[in-house]
Amino acid sequence: MYKFTLLLLAAILSGCLRPASEAEKSKLPEPEQVLVEYTHLTPTDFRARLAEAPIAYLPMGTLEWHGEHLPLGSDGLQSFSFMKDLARKVGGIVLPMLYLGPDMMRIEDGKELYGMDVWLSEEKGKMQMPAQQLDGSSYWVPEELFHQIMDHSIKQLARAGFKIIVAHGHGPSTNHVIKHWQEWEQKYGVLVYTCWSWNVRGENDVEASERAGQEGLGIMIDHAASNESSLMLYYYPELVHMEQLSDDSAQWPLAVAGKDPRIYASAEQGQRAVEYQLERMEQVLQQALDSVIAKNSEN
Numbered sequence: 001m002y003k004f005t006l007l008l009l010a011a012i013l014s015g016c017l018r019p020a021s022e023a024e025k026s027k028l029p030e031p032e033q034v035l036v037e038y039t040h041l042t043p044t045d046f047r048a049r050l051a052e053a054p055i056a057y058l059p060m061g062t063l064e065w066h067g068e069h070l071p072l073g074s075d076g077l078q079s080f081s082f083m084k085d086l087a088r089k090v091g092g093i094v095l096p097m098l099y100l101g102p103d104m105m106r107i108e109d110g111k112e113l114y115g116m117d118v119w120l121s122e123e124k125g126k127m128q129m130p131a132q133q134l135d136g137s138s139y140w141v142p143e144e145l146f147h148q149i150m151d152h153s154i155k156q157l158a159r160a161g162f163k164i165i166v167a168h169g170h171g172p173s174t175n176h177v178i179k180h181w182q183e184w185e186q187k188y189g190v191l192v193y194t195c196w197s198w199n200v201r202g203e204n205d206v207e208a209s210e211r212a213g214q215e216g217l218g219i220m221i222d223h224a225a226s227n228e229s230s231l232m233l234y235y236y237p238e239l240v241h242m243e244q245l246s247d248d249s250a251q252w253p254l255a256v257a258g259k260d261p262r263i264y265a266s267a268e269q270g271q272r273a274v275e276y277q278l279e280r281m282e283q284v285l286q287q288a289l290d291s292v293i294a295k296n297s298e299n
């Protein structure tokens with residue numbers, strides 16, 4: 001046994017100490033092996049990735065009801081996964097997901113109700129439902145506090161050397177970024193983006209917006225309906241439970257807004273949306289990187 005252990009040890013050591021062959025050295029890491037998560041990087045990794053592309057990705061999530069079929073962290077999971085794909089394609093570093101966010105708030109009978117608790121009660125037709133506290137939602141912060149969180153986060157990211165910030169996820173959080181991008185650009189000298197095509201720093205990509213509207217090829221453009229369910233089926237099939245929705249198509253799923261996920265959601269549709277938007281965002285961010293390089297050479 002002792003001899004066997006020694007032999008094993010020798011074999012392991014010789015394997016470890018053997019110099020890498022030229023073929024091994026030239027092997028680049030597979031895209032999914034490239035470290036893109038901020039929390040996983042050493043300062044050496046960080047410096048290298050920042051020098052390659054000074055882009056910070058901020059996935060804005062929630063802990064929020066997303067129908068009976070999707071997990072409560074769906075917003076952060078979708079934006080985080082899409083941003084990791086984007087960072088592997090374009091470069092940059094992905095921050096941990098935020099789980100606090102703003103939303104509409106109303107007090108009824110002394111009870112605070114947020115976002116989807118009340119939103120659909122104001123809609124007409126089949127989606128109409130009484131205002132109610134939906135199970136699991138626990139994310140709401142006032143708009144002013146969210147603004148401070150974002151403002152300080154962007155200030156810190158600019159200080160760390162990032163020149164481009166991509167913040168995307170939960171609808172009201174993304175809308176907050178669209179409302180304030182100019183303020184942050186002026187204050188901190190960074191370029192701020194979301195992943196929605198109809199408002200890339202105040203511009204509208206008409207073709208992409210039409211494809212998002214007509215074909216569902218967007219990133220997080222409904223609430224737990226065909227788009228978000230498709231993205232979750234693509235990225236996290238094991239966390240999606242379509243069987244927990246009623247088979248009765250006349251019964252609309254509670255607090256789901258958009259096209260019926262039971263009919264229109266699929267992993268393939270999620271993949272189509274991701275591939276289309278990865279390509280579009282790659283172009284957007286490449287232009288941003290070019291303008292950062294041009295600005296640097298002026299100085």
Ligand SMILES: [Zn+2]
Nearest residue numbers: 075223224228
């Ligand atoms: Zn969502």
